[in-house]
Amino acid sequence: MDNTSQILQRSTELFAGQRLLLVNPPADELTRELPADWHVWTWDYAVFLSLRGKLPEHQLSFSHICPAVEDLEGAILVMPKAIERAEYALAQMAPQLAAGCPLYLVGEKKGGITRAEKLLVDLGDGAEKLDSARHCQLWRTRVSGDAPPFDLAGWQQEVELDFPDQQVRLLSLPGVFSHGRLDEGSALLLEENAPLPAGKVLDFGCGAGVLSVVLARRNPDCRFELVDIDALALHCARQTLQRNGIEAQVYPTSGLSDVHGRYAAVVSNPPFHTGVRHDTSIAERFFNGVTRNLLPGGELRIVANGFLRYPPLIESHIGACRVLRENSRFKVYSAVAPG
Numbered sequence: 001m002d003n004t005s006q007i008l009q010r011s012t013e014l015f016a017g018q019r020l021l022l023v024n025p026p027a028d029e030l031t032r033e034l035p036a037d038w039h040v041w042t043w044d045y046a047v048f049l050s051l052r053g054k055l056p057e058h059q060l061s062f063s064h065i066c067p068a069v070e071d072l073e074g075a076i077l078v079m080p081k082a083i084e085r086a087e088y089a090l091a092q093m094a095p096q097l098a099a100g101c102p103l104y105l106v107g108e109k110k111g112g113i114t115r116a117e118k119l120l121v122d123l124g125d126g127a128e129k130l131d132s133a134r135h136c137q138l139w140r141t142r143v144s145g146d147a148p149p150f151d152l153a154g155w156q157q158e159v160e161l162d163f164p165d166q167q168v169r170l171l172s173l174p175g176v177f178s179h180g181r182l183d184e185g186s187a188l189l190l191e192e193n194a195p196l197p198a199g200k201v202l203d204f205g206c207g208a209g210v211l212s213v214v215l216a217r218r219n220p221d222c223r224f225e226l227v228d229i230d231a232l233a234l235h236c237a238r239q240t241l242q243r244n245g246i247e248a249q250v251y252p253t254s255g256l257s258d259v260h261g262r263y264a265a266v267v268s269n270p271p272f273h274t275g276v277r278h279d280t281s282i283a284e285r286f287f288n289g290v291t292r293n294l295l296p297g298g299e300l301r302i303v304a305n306g307f308l309r310y311p312p313l314i315e316s317h318i319g320a321c322r323v324l325r326e327n328s329r330f331k332v333y334s335a336v337a338p339g
C-alpha cells in the first residue's frame with residue numbers, strides 16, 4: 001500500500017466504522033483493508049478505474065466537484081501535488097462537515113504535507129499533527145462548521161489568449177496544466193499553420209482545451225475529440241469549447257485506455273516527461289500504442305522538450321519524424337503513419 005494509506009492504517013481506531021469522505025486517494029487497497037463506510041472522490045481517472053471494482057458505484061465519484069454525502073463523521077484529504085488543488089478540495093469538503101467533525105490531511109513530506117497547518121488552520125480550531133512515519137504526516141483539525149458553501153465560479157479563472165488569427169477564451173481551475181496562461185510548448189505547436197488531415201482528430205492530454213479550439217478554427221474539416229486523465233481538466237475543456245463556440249467530444253482516459261477510434265491526426269503536448277531526464281519509457285508506450293489509433297496516412301503532431309530523444313522512438317513506431325518548428329527549449333514533431 002501507498003505510504004499515505006499505511007499511516008492512515010496505523011490510526012485505524014480513528015477511522016474504523018465511521019462514515020468518511022476520502023479525497024484523492026492512491027490506487028490501492030486502503031478502502032478494503034480499513035473497514036469504514038467510505039465515500040471516495042477522485043479527479044484521477046487511473047485511480048477511478050482501479051477502485052471501480054472495489055467500491056459500490058454510489059460510493060465512488062470521478063468528478064471535478066466533490067459529491068454531496070450526508071451525515072459524514074469525518075473527511076480525509078490525501079495531499080495533491082499542487083497546493084492550489086488542496087485548497088480547492090478543502091473548500092468543498094469543509095462545508096459538508098458539521099461543527100466539531102474531524103478533517104484530516106495526510107501526505108508525504110516531499111509532496112508538501114508540511115504546509116498542512118497553514119491549509120487547515122482557518123477551517124477549524126487549529127491544526128494538530130497526529131502522526132509522522134514513512135516520510136508522511138497525518139494532520140487533523142475539527143471544523144468550526146461555518147465554512148461558506150462552495151462556489152465553483154469563484155475558483156474558475158478565465159483568460160483571453162491572443163493568436164495572430166484568433167482570440168481564445170480559456171477557462172481553467174486550480175492544478176489544471178498551465179493554469180490561466182498558455183504554455184510555451186503549446187504556443188510553439190500552435191505557431192505551426194500546416195493544415196491537419198481532414199477527419200477525426202484526437203487531442204491527447206487536452207488540459208483546458210486550448211489546442212483543440214485554435215486548431216478546430218483553422219481546420220474546419222476536422223472533428224475533435226479531447227481526452228485527459230484529470231476531471232478538472234475535462235470540465236475546463238468543456239467550458240472552453242463552449243465559450244468559444246466549438247463542438248467536440250470530451251471524455252476521460254488513462255493513457256490510451258478509453259481511446260478506441262482511429263484518427264486522421266493525433267495532436268498533443270504530451271505528459272510523458274517524469275522529470276527524470278532520460279526516462280522515455282512512458283513516451284515509448286504511447287508511441288507504440290497510438291499507432292493503432294492512427295488511420296493510414298494519419299499524422300501525429302506533438303511538441304516536446306528539445307532534449308528528449310523522441311525522434312528515434314517516433315520513427316521506430318510510426319514513421320519518418322520531421323521537425324516542424326523549434327526554439328531554444330521545444331521542438332514540434334510530425335510523423336505520418338504508413339498509408
Ligand SMILES: C[S@@+](CC[C@H](N)C(=O)[O-])C[C@H]1O[C@@H](n2cnc3c(N)ncnc32)[C@H](O)[C@@H]1O
Nearest residue numbers: 177186205206207228229230253254255269271
Ligand atoms: C502538458 S499538459 C498539456 C495540456 C494542454 N494540451 C495544453 O497544451 O495546455 C498534459 C496533459 O496530459 C494529462 N495527462 C497526464 N497523464 C495522462 C494520462 N496518463 N492519460 C491522459 N492524460 C494525461 C494532464 O492532466 C495534462 O492536462
